[in-house]
Amino acid sequence: xxxxxxxxxxxxxITILIFIIFSHPGLYGRSSYEFIEKHxxxxxxxxxxxxxxxxxxxxNCDYHDIINDETTLSPNLIEGDLVEGHGIRDGxxxxxxxxxxxxSTAIIVPYxxxxxxGFLVYMHTFFRRQRIHYRIFIIEQVDxxxxxxAKLLNIGAAAAINAGFxxxxxxxxxxxxxxxxNLYACTKQPRHMSSSINKFRFVLPYLTLxxxxxxxxxxxxxxxxxxxxxxxxxxAEDDDLYSRLRACNFKICRFGxxxxxxxxxSHKLQRKGKLRSDLLSFARKRMAxxxxxxxxxxxxxxxLHPLFTHIMVDL
Amino acid sequence: xxxxxxxxxDILPFRANNKKVDMDAFLPFIVLPFxxxxxxxxxxxxxxxxxxxxxxVLYVYTRPRQKNRSPFFFSWTMSSxxxxxxxxxxxxxxxxxVTQLENFIFLLLLACTCYFFYKMKAIAxxxxxxxxxxxxxxxxxxxxxxxxxxxxxxxxxxRFFHSIWWDCCVLRPNYVYFxxxxxxxxxxxxxxxxxxxTTVCQPFIFYGLILLPEDCNDAYYEFDLSLxxxxxxxxxxxxxVIALVLIRQLLIYLPKYSEPQxxxxxxxxxx
Numbered sequence: 001x002x003x004x005x006x007x008x009x010x011x012x013x014i015t016i017l018i019f020i021i022f023s024h025p026g027l028y029g030r031s032s033y034e035f036i037e038k039h040x041x042x043x044x045x046x047x048x049x050x051x052x053x054x055x056x057x058x059x060n061c062d063y064h065d066i067i068n069d070e071t072t073l074s075p076n077l078i079e080g081d082l083v084e085g086h087g088i089r090d091g092x093x094x095x096x097x098x099x100x101x102x103x104s105t106a107i108i109v110p111y112x113x114x115x116x117x118g119f120l121v122y123m124h125t126f127f128r129r130q131r132i133h134y135r136i137f138i139i140e141q142v143d144x145x146x147x148x149x150a151k152l153l154n155i156g157a158a159a160a161i162n163a164g165f166x167x168x169x170x171x172x173x174x175x176x177x178x179x180x181x182n183l184y185a186c187t188k189q190p191r192h193m194s195s196s197i198n199k200f201r202f203v204l205p206y207l208t209l210x211x212x213x214x215x216x217x218x219x220x221x222x223x224x225x226x227x228x229x230x231x232x233x234x235x236a237e238d239d240d241l242y243s244r245l246r247a248c249n250f251k252i253c254r255f256g257x258x259x260x261x262x263x264x265x266s267h268k269l270q271r272k273g274k275l276r277s278d279l280l281s282f283a284r285k286r287m288a289x290x291x292x293x294x295x296x297x298x299x300x301x302x303x304l305h306p307l308f309t310h311i312m313v314d315l
Numbered sequence: 316x317x318x319x320x321x322x323x324x325d326i327l328p329f330r331a332n333n334k335k336v337d338m339d340a341f342l343p344f345i346v347l348p349f350x351x352x353x354x355x356x357x358x359x360x361x362x363x364x365x366x367x368x369x370x371x372v373l374y375v376y377t378r379p380r381q382k383n384r385s386p387f388f389f390s391w392t393m394s395s396x397x398x399x400x401x402x403x404x405x406x407x408x409x410x411x412x413v414t415q416l417e418n419f420i421f422l423l424l425l426a427c428t429c430y431f432f433y434k435m436k437a438i439a440x441x442x443x444x445x446x447x448x449x450x451x452x453x454x455x456x457x458x459x460x461x462x463x464x465x466x467x468x469x470x471x472x473x474r475f476f477h478s479i480w481w482d483c484c485v486l487r488p489n490y491v492y493f494x495x496x497x498x499x500x501x502x503x504x505x506x507x508x509x510x511x512x513t514t515v516c517q518p519f520i521f522y523g524l525i526l527l528p529e530d531c532n533d534a535y536y537e538f539d540l541s542l543x544x545x546x547x548x549x550x551x552x553x554x555x556v557i558a559l560v561l562i563r564q565l566l567i568y569l570p571k572y573s574e575p576q577x578x579x580x581x582x583x584x585x586x
Contacts, residue, residue: 004437011433015426022422027408028415201513201526205411266517266530 029203033195035254036187041067044253046186046217048166050104053095053133061099061131069129069181075263077125078118078176082307088124092136092308103185104133105215106165108156110149111140114173115265120307122176129180135163136308138173142300143314150227150237154295155313157226159302161218169193169215177213178261189253190216190245196257199264210245210252211238212262224248225291244291247284343391348398351549355541364545365552372556375479389482395553400425402546403507406539412514421510424503431496432481438492439483497561504554511547515540 036044042063088094095101107123116138127134137159139152153170160168167186175194177184182193194212196202224244231237245252254260300312354364375388403421407413477484478493485493509526512518516528534544 015429019422019426022404022408022418023415025415027411028413028418029411031414031416198519199517201412201518202520203412203414264517266533 029200029205030207031203031257033204033207033254033257035195035256035260038067038181038256038259041183041255044187044189045103045183046167046188047102048104048186048217049101050133050166051164053101053104055095055100057096057098057100059099061096061101063102063131063183066130066183067181069179071180072178072261073122073126073176073180075122075176075178075265078115078122080121080125082121082124083128086124086128088307090306091304092120092124092306093134094124094127095133096131099131101131101133103167103183104165105135105167105169105184105186106156106160106163107134107136107169107171107184108153108160109136109138109171109173110147110152110156111138111173112147116173119173119176124307126177126180127184130183132183132185134184135160135165138308138310140310140312141315142312145315146233148229148232148315150231150240151229151295151297151315152313154226154229154292155297155311157218157221158292158295159309159311161222165218167215167217168221169213171213172211174265175212176263176265178263179259182255182259182261184215186215186217187253189251190214190220192252192254193260194262195254195260197262197264199266202257202261204257208239208242210242214238214241214252220245220250222292224250225287225293226295228286228290229294230286230290243284244287247287340386340390342387343394344397347391347394351398351402351542351545354545354548355535355538357535361545361548365548368549369552385479386482388479392480395549399507399546399550399553402543403511406543406546407511407514409539410514410543413510417510421503421507424499424506428496428499428503431492431499435485435489435492435496436481436483438489439486442486442488443484494561494564497557497564501554501557501561504550504557508547508550508554511543511550515544515547 045063082088086094087097109119120136123136137156139156139159141147141152149172157168157170169184172194175197177193184193190210192210192212192214194214195204195209197212224241224247227237227244228240231240242252298314300314301310302312303310350364350368354361404418408418481493483489512528512531513526515534516531517533518526519529521527531544533540535541
């Protein structure tokens with residue numbers, strides 16, 4: 001009897017230990033996190049338009065109904081076509097005609113050999129519901145080195161800054177926003193827009209995640225000297241940007257999980273970058289010397305396609 | 316001719332008899348992880364390995380029952396549980412896509428499963444050791460209710476069946492625990508494989524908070540993803556087997572178990 005009593009004690013202790021070990025918060029993704037409530041979103045948005053924007057509309061655009069829009073778009077829209085008379089100018093720029101927009105956003109998309117047509121059709125259909133002034137920049141890496149997402153974003157950001165955009169959205173080409181209420185405009189703080197992706201079970205893997213789709217004001221982006229140019233291959237360039245923002249005392253914000261829903265297309269996963277952990281550990285020290293200020297590349301061509309501005313570069 | 320299971324004893328006849336038991340008990344802890352690792356190579360090999368395991372299980376069921384209890388099958392159950400648990404907690408959780416609440420629910424279901432099966436085995440061992448049913452008088456004379464369990468080599472009252480995978484007899488006193496354990500195991504596996512597959516594969520929202528896996532093409536790209544996927548596929552196979560066990564219990568044994576109660580009820584109603 002004493003033996004079985006001891007056995008029960010041992011089993012009980014093992015069970016409790018297992019519960020304790022596997023309750024560590026660092027082991028989990030987060031289904032809930034701190035975010036800006038829907039009724040506060042408009043207060044937190046930073047209203048600024050492109051210096052070159054000319055609009056003949058008489059009234060300002062109202063965004064209340066857009067923020068409160070409960071609809072979800074289907075990713076199957078990528079197989080469709082744009083509406084007739086879409087009014088998109090060469091270079092992928094669109095200005096709403098029925099009202100004067102309050103937000104001007106440059107969407108910067110690093111790209112190499114992915115499905116582009118579907119992304120563009122979807123995004124232009126998506127943006128029609130948002131009444132913002134926007135322009136889509138596709139930055140294509142044409143050399144054969146590993147994909148350097150951060151440097152491509154720096155190049156795109158520099159182009160957007162030259163074009164006078166006050167707000168940039170750094171956007172992965174395999175992510176589609178599902179909710180039109182997810183306004184592509186900058187908030188006062190940099191915002192992590194893609195916090196609820198289908199691939200990650202609509203869960204935020206960790207609170208300091210800053211990859212996928214982010215929005216940041218160009219003034220803030222210049223203040224942190226953009227992103228690091230050294231991350232060739234997959235991984236850690238978004239964590240590097242996050243540590244730069246923290247070094248300059250910027251906090252990031254998010255909208256709620258329902259608004260921030262994204263659909264990620266499965267695609268061939270890239271090779272992980274070899275030096276990413278070493279680079280990340282010295283992110284803050286390299287901030288001033290490595291970024292927008294040290295951007296060196298060969299611009300192969302810049303073409304104004306009907307739906308996008310295509311910048312081809314050799315890194 | 317009764318065919319016996321191929322053990323190390325058969326291959327190496329010079330080994331002492333007591334070693335046979337130890338090897339049979341440890342073999343599944345080596346064989347199962349090895350099979351799962353092989354299965355991570357490609358989809359074709361996964362299918363082959365799962366079919367081989369399925370055919371192995373069918374072979375076990377078609378063999379005439381051994382006289383001696385073999386620890387191999389119980390060890391296979393244990394090694395399956397331990398392997399699936401470790402893969403889930405280390406690999407699936409490592410991808411940071413499962414929330415704390417979901418893992419807590421999983422651990423709770425697993426704890427209930429372990430508890431019910433532990434009680435089932437404890438009661439079975441108690442019954443076999445003392446030879447008496449709790450709260451009932453044990454009849455030394457073979458009645459119509461008592462059987463001789465060939466595998467345990469003991470006469471047990473109201474024997475239902477012998478479970479080789481749990482290495483014990485399931486009798487009237489522990490039948491409820493057996494059933495509860497199977498139901499909890501079904502729930503644990505269903506929940507665990509859903510979490511695992513929706514983590515490794517591309518999920519979609521089925522209804523409300525329920526996600527289902529949609530596209531598993533990328534599962535074999537990295538080793539940890541493929542190991543998680545293969546273990547979940549094995550778990551789904553286990554789920555299928557448990558479902559069959561539950562259905563069998565429902566169709567065959569529940570009426571048998573509740574027959575005396577039904578008879579009493581019918582008698583009461585007839586009077």
